[in-house]
Amino acid sequence: xxYTKESFNRENSLFKYxxxxxISNGTDTRYFANTVERNKNSFDFTMNWxxxxxxxxxxxxxxxATFFQKNTLLNILFxxxxxxxxxxxxxxxxxxxxxxxxxxxxIKSSYLSKKWSKPEGGGYIWHTTGxxxxxxxxxxxxxATQLDFIDKVFFVVDRKDLDYxxxxxxxxxxxxxxxxxxxxxxLKRNLERDDNKIIVTTIQxxxxxxxxxxxxxxxxxxxxxxxDECHRSQFGEAQKNLKRKFRKYYQFGFTxxxxxxxxxxxxxxxxxSVFGRELHSYVITDAxxxxxxxxxxxxxxxxxxxxxxxxxxKDEQKLSAYENNKALLHPARISEISQYILQxxxxxxxxxxxxxxxxxxxxxxxxxxxxxxxYEELTRLQKxxxxxxxxxxxxxxxANEEQNAIGDIPDENFxxxxxxxxxxxxxxxxxxxxNSMFRxxxxxxxxxxxxYYRDLAKRVKSREVDLLIVVGxxxxxxxxxxxxxxxxxxxxxxxxxxxAYSRTxxxxxxxxxxxxxxxxxxxxxxxxxxxxxxGNSNTKNVVLEKSYREYLEGFTDIITGEARRGxxxxxxxxxxxxxxxxxxxxxxxxxxxxxxxxxxxRIENILQNYDEFTHLKLLQAIDLTDNEAVEVFKETHFITDxxxxxxxxxxLLEDRTLQDYRSTYNDIRDWLR
Numbered sequence: 001x002x003y004t005k006e007s008f009n010r011e012n013s014l015f016k017y018x019x020x021x022x023i024s025n026g027t028d029t030r031y032f033a034n035t036v037e038r039n040k041n042s043f044d045f046t047m048n049w050x051x052x053x054x055x056x057x058x059x060x061x062x063x064x065a066t067f068f069q070k071n072t073l074l075n076i077l078f079x080x081x082x083x084x085x086x087x088x089x090x091x092x093x094x095x096x097x098x099x100x101x102x103x104x105x106x107i108k109s110s111y112l113s114k115k116w117s118k119p120e121g122g123g124y125i126w127h128t129t130g131x132x133x134x135x136x137x138x139x140x141x142x143x144a145t146q147l148d149f150i151d152k153v154f155f156v157v158d159r160k161d162l163d164y165x166x167x168x169x170x171x172x173x174x175x176x177x178x179x180x181x182x183x184x185x186x187l188k189r190n191l192e193r194d195d196n197k198i199i200v201t202t203i204q205x206x207x208x209x210x211x212x213x214x215x216x217x218x219x220x221x222x223x224x225x226x227x228d229e230c231h232r233s234q235f236g237e238a239q240k241n242l243k244r245k246f247r248k249y250y251q252f253g254f255t256x257x258x259x260x261x262x263x264x265x266x267x268x269x270x271x272x273s274v275f276g277r278e279l280h281s282y283v284i285t286d287a288x289x290x291x292x293x294x295x296x297x298x299x300x301x302x303x304x305x306x307x308x309x310x311x312x313x314k315d316e317q318k319l320s321a322y323e324n325n326k327a328l329l330h331p332a333r334i335s336e337i338s339q340y341i342l343q344x345x346x347x348x349x350x351x352x353x354x355x356x357x358x359x360x361x362x363x364x365x366x367x368x369x370x371x372x373x374x375y376e377e378l379t380r381l382q383k384x385x386x387x388x389x390x391x392x393x394x395x396x397x398x399a400n401e402e403q404n405a406i407g408d409i410p411d412e413n414f415x416x417x418x419x420x421x422x423x424x425x426x427x428x429x430x431x432x433x434x435n436s437m438f439r440x441x442x443x444x445x446x447x448x449x450x451x452y453y454r455d456l457a458k459r460v461k462s463r464e465v466d467l468l469i470v471v472g473x474x475x476x477x478x479x480x481x482x483x484x485x486x487x488x489x490x491x492x493x494x495x496x497x498x499x500a501y502s503r504t505x506x507x508x509x510x511x512x513x514x515x516x517x518x519x520x521x522x523x524x525x526x527x528x529x530x531x532x533x534x535g536n537s538n539t540k541n542v543v544l545e546k547s548y549r550e551y552l553e554g555f556t557d558i559i560t561g562e563a564r565r566g567x568x569x570x571x572x573x574x575x576x577x578x579x580x581x582x583x584x585x586x587x588x589x590x591x592x593x594x595x596x597x598x599x600x601x602r603i604e605n606i607l608q609n610y611d612e613f614t615h616l617k618l619l620q621a622i623d624l625t626d627n628e629a630v631e632v633f634k635e636t637h638f639i640t641d642x643x644x645x646x647x648x649x650x651x652l653l654e655d656r657t658l659q660d661y662r663s664t665y666n667d668i669r670d671w672l673r
Contacts, residue, residue, distance in 0.1 A: 019081055020091060022067070029063040033081070033091040047290075050094035052102075054286045082139065093292070095282040096136040099125045102279040103140045104147075107224060107250050111149055116222070117243070122251040123279040124230060124271050128534075129256035129502035130293040130479075131282055137228045137254040144224045145197035151221035152191070155200045157228045158477065184209040191218050203227075207238035210245050219245050227253045229477055230275060239274065251275055256502070256534075257495030259405045263533055264494040266405055284498075285535050285542045294505040297545035297609060298517040298527050301340065305638070307333045311521045319491050323366055328489070329373055337520050338377040341487055345389055345467070347614050348485045348516055350605075359484035359512065360460065363469045364500055366490045368395050368423045371469050374489075375430060378467070389466040390437060393430045394456055394473050395423075396449070407493030407530070409472045409500070414453070416444045438464070475499060481506040485516040492523060497530045513606050514545045548610040551603060552650065567607060570600050571651050574661070581657075581664040590668045597665045600653075615639060616647050624648075 018034045023046065030046035049057045049067045057063050066072065080092040080100075092100070103125065110121035127133045141155040187201050187209055223246060230253025242249070251274075258271040258278075272278065287293040307330065310322045322328045341363070345351075351358035365371050375393050382388040397418035416427055424444060431442050431452060438459065442452035453473070459465045461480045468474065476499040486504050504515030531540050546555055554566035573596055578584060584593050607613040615637050622633050624644075634640065653661070 019077055019089065022063075024060045024063070026060050028058050029060050031067065031091070033089045035089045047091075047093050052098040052280070054095055054282060056290075079143070080139075082135070090135070092135070092139065093132065093290075095127065095280070095286070096132060096139070099127065099136050099280040099282070100140050100143065103226075103252050104143055106252075106279060107144060107147060107150070110250055111147075111222070116248045116250055117246065119251075119273060119276040121276065122253075123276040124253040124255060124258065126255060126258050126278055126281040126283065128282060128284040128287050128293065129499060130506055131256070131287050132292075133254045133256065134228055137226050140252070141198055141200075141224070141226045144226070149222055150197070150224055152218060153198050153224045153226065154206065155198060155226050155228065156203050156206060157200065158203055184212060188213070191216065203236075203238050207236075207241060210238070210241040220247050222248045223250075225249055225251045227251070227275075230255045230271065252279075257498050258534075259495070260533070264406045283535055283539075284531075285539055288542055292507065293502070294507065294512065295514045295543055295545045296501050296505060296517055296527075297514045298501075298519065298523070299611065300519050300522050300524055301611070314522075314525070316491065323370070328366070329370060331373075334373045334377050335381075337489065338374060338381055341467070342378065342381055342389070344518075344611070344614065347608055348518065349466075350484070350511055350608070357463060359482050359508075360463050360465060360480075361467050361485035361487060362460075362474065362483060362503055363467060363487040364475055364490045364492070365469060365471060368419070368426070368471060370489065371395055371471055372423075372426045375426075375469055379433075390464065391467045391469065392434050392437075392456055392459075392465045393427075393469040394453060395427065395471040396473065398472060405495060407496035409475050409496040414450050415446055416449050417446060419444075475503065478503060479506065481508040481512075484508070484512050485518065488517065488519040488523065489521060491521065491526075493526050494530050494533060497523070497526060498534055501527075511605055514609075516609050545606075548607070548612045551607055551610070565599070567600075567603050568650060570596065570603060571653055574600060574653065575651070578661075581660040584664060584668075590671065594665060594668045597661055600661075601665075611637075612643075615643070616650060616652070619644070619647050620652060 016034070020031055021034055022029065022031045024030070028048075030048055032046040049063050051057065057066055067076075076091065076097075080097050082090050082092070103123070106121075106123055110116060115121035125133075125136070127136065138155060141153050144150055144153045184205055187199070187205050190196055190199050225242070242251075253271060253275040255271060259265045261268060261270040261273070284293065288295055307327070310319075310327045313319050313322065319328075325331065345361065346358070349359045349361055363374065365374060371393050375391065378391055382391075396416045397413055416424065419427065428444050431444065434452070434456070435441055438455075440452075440455060442448050442455065456465065456468070457474075457478065457480075460468055460474075460478075461482060463482050475496070480503070483504055483506070486500060488500070490500075492500055501515060501517055504517065527544075528540050531543050535543065550566070552566050552568055554564055554569060556563050577596070578589075578593055581593075584590055618637070619633065622629050624630060630644070634644070
């Protein structure tokens with residue numbers, strides 16, 4: 001640690017030319033990139049080496065025999081080390097390297113056996129959402145350009161994924177190919193250049209080119225197509241045109257949520273039939289085990305008894321029929337949910353702890369009408385607030401196209417001008433509010449709307465926007481590690497559900513322990529079905545966070561087999577061993593207190609995401625002999641006498657004691673340093 005501060009990261013240090021560090025205690029061995037960025041040097045960014053099937057190689061002897069093998073090490077140094085657009089050094093993870101090598105092997109073998117333009121000449125990579133798919137797919141594209149028999153490599157992205165950061169990244173390699181417009185002029189120019197083997201383009205622009213250009217020389221050449229997030233592009237018009245126009249192509253798709261025939265496919269076609277067989281997989285359970293993404297904590301919040309019948313409905317057609325102001329959009333329901341969000345926002349996003357900046361949240365709703373109802377009600381409820389939360393919304397026109405798969409989130413284009421009059425008026429009003437909040441000047445005009453989209457993405461990532469209300473946009477492909485909470489009032493299924501939930505589970509810091517999902521409809525079975533489809537029957541035990549009761553009373557960790565103490569036992573031990581913090585004097589006591597209170601802080605940090613724990617804390621301020629106050633409390637929080645009886649049995653630390661413990665803990669940590 002001292003060397004990092006004093007020499008490794010100094011501007012004029014020789015050590016800054018080192019690329020890789022390896023650390024080991026003999027039984028656990030990890031590697032990581034040497035980067036001048038201090039925040040990237042935390043333990044979270046270290047990696048275990050692994051086999052192609054994702055089996056970890058932790059033992060120092062095994063690690064040395066494989067990682068330090070001359071050929072492997074040189075490949076990691078020269079091929080699999082990359083700089084991002086901010087010139088930060090990244091080293092690819094084992095599963096990214098394995099996938100890259102599988103695709104390159106497949107291109108070469110398909111060329112030699114002349115299997116181009118067929119599914120068996122390509123394949124797909126199933127890497128879970130949040131595992132760094134774009135870096136892998138782009139690396140594959142770059143390396144494919146080095147194959148001498150390949151004339152061009154098309155790296156195809158969806159226009160919705162082009163936020164400011166990714167555009168900057170791609171523009172370095174393929175100027176003019178990537179911008180939000182559908183004009184094909186820049187793409188055509190790049191096709192004609194001989195000094196540029198990689199073409200980065202949007203699926204929309206590629207399709208327009210194929211429709212408008214009858215004969216191009218590129219149609220006859222050896223080309224590779226790499227689709228980033230292929231589940232969106234696989235069955236559309238672009239795919240049919242591609243097969244018709246290009247004579248010698250090799251096609252590869254990257255996806256976190258494949259489509260499987262007979263399961264979440266709406267027809268006979270699925271990811272395998274379009275792209276070819278699976279070449280490599282790294283699923284959500286692998287990523288959670290490797291601590292590359294977080295678990296989900298999913299809460300069905302049923303605080304609206306009179307609307308429970310609608311919210312519990314599973315039938316899609318009936319649910320669609322309930323999307324009106326007499327049922328799911330009833331003003332009373334909208335108001336109750338809006339009040340719940342405002343009352344609990346600071347707890348859910350961890351803004352209630354000291355000077356902690358906390359996180360921000362997204363709210364996925366079922367329609368533009370719902371977005372309008374919620375936006376207006378949340379704004380109205382905050383009118384008198386001294387510290388209102390900053391709310392923004394974004395949506396656009398979604399053509400009524402046929403779904404490709406169950407749970408597909410309809411594609412919203414960048415043409416809000418196609419919206420009906422009332423939706424357009426509401427969007428204009430919301431953008432005007434945004435303009436006055438941030439002193440910008442965006443509008444619903446097509447070009448300006450794209451700029452609004454990018455500016456909004458940037459402000460969500462930098463936590464300037466607290467709550468973003470969306471219908472479809474931003475629910476797929478949008479990456480913001482500062483987002484920890486998703487409120488849901490929408491029928492999510494299968495890959496749409498996993499995609500939406502995955503906006504919240506990016507690694508950030510120690511206070512972000514899971515992605516927080518609060519649903520206002522009963523999505524429990526839909527969540528289990530989705531997680532089982534993209535994993536197996538045991539996946540839900542790994543992917544979903546433990547219940548409130550388990551954290552209260554303790555449980556056995558399913559991955560490690562360790563017994564974990566609950567909140568009740570930890571508080572008991574603190575009160576029993578250290579009733580007076582001033583008496584913690586000996587070194588032994590200091591170390592023991594530090595360990596137990598550290599355990600307390602970790603479990604409290606998790607519990608504050610549970611409504612039951614919030615109620616438990618609020619109950620402390622209620623005089624339980626005052627029947628009227630108790631009744632008001634029950635009505636406000638929709639809890640019963642049994643709930644209150646259960647809460648009475650839980651021992652909490654008193655506020656004063658907790659403050660004393662915190663300052664003692666901080667003093668001891670300074671002393672231990």
